[in-house]
Amino acid sequence: MNETVLFDYWRSSASYRVRIALNCLAEPYRSVPVDLLAKAHRQAEHLDRNPQGLLPVLDIDGERFTQSLAIIEYLAETREKTGFLPDDAAGRQRVRALSYAIAMDIHPVCNLGVVTYVMANAADGEAARRDWMRKFIGEGLVAFERLLDHPAAGNFCHGDAPGMADFCLVPQVYNARRWDVDLSACPKLVAIDQRCAEIDAFARAHPDRTPR
Ligand SMILES: N[C@@H](CCC(=O)N[C@@H](CS)C(=O)NCC(=O)O)C(=O)O
Numbered sequence: 137m138n139e140t141v142l143f144d145y146w147r148s149s150a151s152y153r154v155r156i157a158l159n160c161l162a163e164p165y166r167s168v169p170v171d172l173l174a175k176a177h178r179q180a181e182h183l184d185r186n187p188q189g190l191l192p193v194l195d196i197d198g199e200r201f202t203q204s205l206a207i208i209e210y211l212a213e214t215r216e217k218t219g220f221l222p223d224d225a226a227g228r229q230r231v232r233a234l235s236y237a238i239a240m241d242i243h244p245v246c247n248l249g250v251v252t253y254v255m256a257n258a259a260d261g262e263a264a265r266r267d268w269m270r271k272f273i274g275e276g277l278v279a280f281e282r283l284l285d286h287p288a289a290g291n292f293c294h295g296d297a298p299g300m301a302d303f304c305l306v307p308q309v310y311n312a313r314r315w316d317v318d319l320s321a322c323p324k325l326v327a328i329d330q331r332c333a334e335i336d337a338f339a340r341a342h343p344d345r346t347p348r
Pocket of ligand 1: 147148149150151172177189190191192202203204205239247248249250
């Protein structure tokens with residue numbers, strides 16, 4: 137049987153999503169750190185794994201996969217009753233929309249490559265980074281909070297069990313706290329994040345518990 141290997145970085149939120157999903161399945165995997173700060177993701181060894189030079193990369197079932205949401209959907213399609221996505225089409229649309237609001241709208245503009253470029257073109261790079269993160273994560277999460285104002289929201293983003301949207305939300309809230317984003321206008325998502333933190337699969341995926 138092939139070993140499941142996650143090419144990972146402790147502070148990579150896209151990798152964090154996949155760590156949560158694998159933990160929810162109780163699917164054993166080995167985390168192999170690829171140090172983003174040391175630019176290991178730009179080295180030939182990692183570009184061979186993913187020509188985009190991004191994390192995560194997952195080796196599973198004899199295949200090599202990139203793109204965190206495509207990986208999570210693969211797991212949902214190949215494992216029994218994951219609950220990652222709802223059974224009904226409208227529910228799946230909503231969970232994907234919530235997930236994309238983070239993974240496709242907030243996360244890419246705050247990615248290392250983008251922010252490094254912003255810093256390089258500013259007089260005070262550190263201040264520019266802090267303002268950038270607070271603006272884009274803050275605005276994005278305020279909009280996400282409004283998306284939670286929906287009858288299908290429950291104790292988690294969709295209903296009363298965690299799923300793909302929660303796998304996206306928790307790493308984004310971790311990042312928000314890292315950059316001291318004001319979350320006072322986002323009580324619903326803060327409460328969901330807190331509920332997730334109490335679940336072992338989420339707790340074990342936390343950056344502080346990830347090999348560096
Ligand atoms: N859409 C991709 C995004 C992957 C991504 O941007 N990963 C970040 C870490 S969270 C990365 O590798 N960044 C490196 C860089 O920006 O140079 C996914 O969901 O897997």
